[in-house]
Amino acid sequence: MLILLWLLCVPIVLTDLVARRIPNFWLLCVGAPALLWLGWQAWLSGPQVLWVHGLGALLGLLVLLPFWWRGVMAAGDVKLFAVIGLMAGYPALLPVWCLASVAAGVHALVLLIGRSQAMTRWRERWAASRVWQRILQWRAGRAGLPYGAYLAAAALVVR
Known part of the structure; x- marks a missing residue:
């Protein structure tokens, strides 16, 4: 089961960080x-x-579902947490959720610091780079924190 968890979580960390996507196909292929x-x-x-x-699986789905209903979390994050609960069992959910939330909080703090006046020059250089332009193409307008990436990384740490 640990191999399946790695096969799910490593690609999701990458795709959610870069493109803000968690493909349903991957969730099905591992679930x-x-x-x-x-x-x-x-x-x-x-x-x-x-x-x-x-x-x-049930708790993973039910715990994050209200956040999706309120529009503050993507459906892929909710489904991913349910699959993590299926593979790791309910005892792993609370530590995974706590670790992912701390990581997302640090990410949000870094974003806030990056928006400060002192970071303007760096931000402008980064926005003009080809790497950033390519990432924006992959995201296709999707924004927000990559909470699924943090859930996946936390699942690997906990298990």
């Missing part, structure tokens, strides 16, 4: 084998595995 593995584990050791991981 489906995780379900099969959990079914196999339940067959071998009993239904407790299903409770731990099934409750993790």
